[in-house]
Amino acid sequence: MELPISGRKDKSLSAEKTEAILAGGMQEFLAHGYAATSMDRVAIAARVSKATVYSHFQDKESLFTALIRRLVEQRFRxxxxxxxxxxxxxxxxxxxxxxxxxxxxxxxxxxxxxxxxxxxxxxxxxxxxxxxxxxxxxxxxxxxxxxxxxxxxxxxxxxxxxxxxxxxxxxxxxxxxxxxxxxxxxxxxxxxxxxxxxxxxxxxxxxx
Amino acid sequence: MELPISGRKDKSLSAEKTEAILAGGMQEFLAHGYAATSMDRVAIAARVSKATVYSHFQDKESLFTALIRRLVEQRFRxxxxxxxxxxxxxxxxxxxxxxxxxxxxxxxxxxxxxxxxxxxxxxxxxxxxxxxxxxxxxxxxxxxxxxxxxxxxxxxxxxxxxxxxxxxxxxxxxxxxxxxxxxxxxxxxxxxxxxxxxxxxxxxxxxx
DNA sequence: GTCTATAGGCGGATAGAC
DNA sequence: GTCTATCCGCCTATAGAC
The missing domain is CATH 1.10.357 (Tetracycline Repressor; domain 2)
Structure with missing residues (x-):
């Protein structure tokens, strides 16, 4: 029942969650802007708990800057x-x-x-x-x-x-x-x- | 003790307050953006109570749009x-x-x-x-x-x-x-x- | 590492006195 | 018309169980 690549059901990995949070954050921040985006909705969009978001990123500003920097340097470069x-x-x-x-x-x-x-x-x-x-x-x-x-x-x-x-x-x-x-x-x-x-x-x- | 033009101390006029609210709102909205601006700080900047702000403008969005529209049509036209x-x-x-x-x-x-x-x-x-x-x-x-x-x-x-x-x-x-x-x-x-x-x-x- | 639950504060908006 | 005082919901961030 182990799926080493993806689709696994256990919660032991962190990199997947990081990606999910960044993806959820991207959706929310791009749609609503910085101030109007809540960490609750980022967590929901990423399908994790809010505490998990805060265990991967120090605060809202850190998540935002990490996310935008990635978009600038990779996606829209x-x-x-x-x-x-x-x-x-x-x-x-x-x-x-x-x-x-x-x-x-x-x-x-x-x-x-x-x-x-x-x-x-x-x-x-x-x-x-x-x-x-x-x-x-x-x-x-x-x-x-x-x-x-x-x-x-x-x-x-x-x-x-x-x-x-x-x-x-x-x-x-x-x-x-x-x-x-x-x-x-x-x-x-x-x-x-x-x-x-x-x-x-x-x-x-x-x-x- | 009446000063008909300006500088009056009584609170019976409304147009002056409207101007004060628009000026305070301009300061706050231009500095912090729409979502990050609070009506409390607009009221403080305008030197009126928050209730007075809401008696002159229906809600935050109305104040914002009236203010920006005025800037577009008058000041930066x-x-x-x-x-x-x-x-x-x-x-x-x-x-x-x-x-x-x-x-x-x-x-x-x-x-x-x-x-x-x-x-x-x-x-x-x-x-x-x-x-x-x-x-x-x-x-x-x-x-x-x-x-x-x-x-x-x-x-x-x-x-x-x-x-x-x-x-x-x-x-x-x-x-x-x-x-x-x-x-x-x-x-x-x-x-x-x-x-x-x-x-x-x-x-x-x-x-x- | 991740969750549920909650603290603590500030947000928009309003009630009621004057 | 304007004020003070207040409602109540949502916000960021964290504590503590597992």
Whole structure:
């Protein structure tokens, strides 16, 4: 009756519970925010007792920061996969459009991504270290990847690749924020492709 | 001993209390967020009793939405004053740089503006109507003003003024979010003028 | 390690005096 | 209209059995 891998009924292991608590905490914190989430509901969502939660994490703040840090460093780290070598021989319009679409798909298809961003932004005043971890892992990674492409692509000779990369990412992320996060699609409508085309044209037409 | 204008000691007026409650609520909600703010502390900050708060506002949610709506519609509505006629005869580089600097100054000099943005973004899932009010009053206003300038300026002939306006605002706002709101200045340093120059050059060099 | 049960406090909201 | 005093539920965190 022993099931060494999983599905076991005895309660002797702790790593499984830790995962369950993190999963339950993720569900609750992403849905309700930090202050409005209760440890009772985290325990229920994790299917453990509240005392078990407190035996794995010192307090509510520790659970929250451990959880968000994990999301930043693992789950939402790679907005973009590493570019393959062949992209350097692909027209920049194609590469940049794919880059933009990948980022926007994250916001529209990954169901928890918008709530994750809401937490990072909304709690950036009370949890500045989490915000910095986000900048290091997500924003900086995007800037570097795009900037490296700008520098290496033989078809592009930009005056300031670093600043251009930030403009590109900024235009895309702000579009995502206004249209999806702030529910602005019906108030300031704009086709995604129209923004991307204009953005790509600005950059491709402007290499020296 | 009557002071008809202000400073009166009797408690017969209500509009003054309403203002005091809104001011106290603004202080508390902007500092701690919606869920972490208690009506006790709002009452203390407003220097009235908690019962008085509840005689002016039905519940916590009503006070919060009334307060944020007022901030959106009055205090932070005009990121930019209406353009004067002479700007059309000023070089676009100057006008666009001034526009960008005005927006970034709001984030760095108006002390409560970042907390205001944190609330709008962080609560946009639970208070979607507040987010839409923000889009209508702040984002849409910026887009329209910049777009109108793009269309009227005799030195600029842009292929898609609407999309270009959104790229411009997006690059600026995202810069503000990463550097100031998310405390990214030391992680991904970038001079403000460097971003603005690159952005302005992209647009000015690209009119058809 | 995990549970049930509970401590102790603070939350939103209201009753009733003046 | 405004106050003081209070209700009662839920909150974080822990004690103690197993």
């Amino acid at each position: 790679s907005l973009f996969n590493d570019a393959e070598a062949e992209v350097l021989h692909t027209p920049p319009e194609i590469v940049l459009r794919a880059f933009a679409n990948r980022a926007l798909d994250m916001g529209t298809q990954e169901p928890q991504f918008l709530n994750f961003m809401r937490i990072i932004l909304g709690e950036s005043g009370r949890f500045p270290q989490l915000a910095r971890t986000f900048v290091s892992n997500v924003e900086q990674t995007s800037f570097k990847m795009l900037c490296q492409y700008f520098k290496e692509c033989p078809y592009l000779k930009l005056a300031d690749p670093e600043a251009t990369a930030r403009i590109f990412v900024g235009a895309i992320v702000h579009f995502l924020i206004v249209q999806e996060m702030l529910h602005g699609k019906d108030i300031v409508p704009m086709e995604r492709d129209r923004l991307i085309d204009t953005l790509v044209n600005l950059i491709v037409a402007n290499h020296q | 005009s990121l930019f004053n209406d353009a004067e006629a002479e700007v059309l005869h000023t070089p676009p580089e100057i006008v666009l740089r001034a526009f960008a600097n005005r927006a970034l100054d709001m984030g760095t000099q108006e002390p409560q503006f970042l907390n205001f943005m944190r609330i709008i973004l962080g609560e946009s899932g639970r208070f979607p109507q507040l987010a839409r009010t923000f889009v209508s009053n702040v984002e849409q206003t910026s887009f329209k003003m910049l777009c109108q300038y793009f269309k009227e300026c005799p030195y600029l002939k842009l292929a898609d003024p609407e999309a270009t306006a959104r790229i411009f605002v997006g690059a600026i706002v995202h810069f503000l979010i990463v550097q100031e709101m998310l405390h990214g200045k030391d992680i991904v340093p970038m001079e403000r003028d460097r971003l603005i120059d690159t952005l302005v050059n992209l647009i000015v060099a690209n009119h058809q």
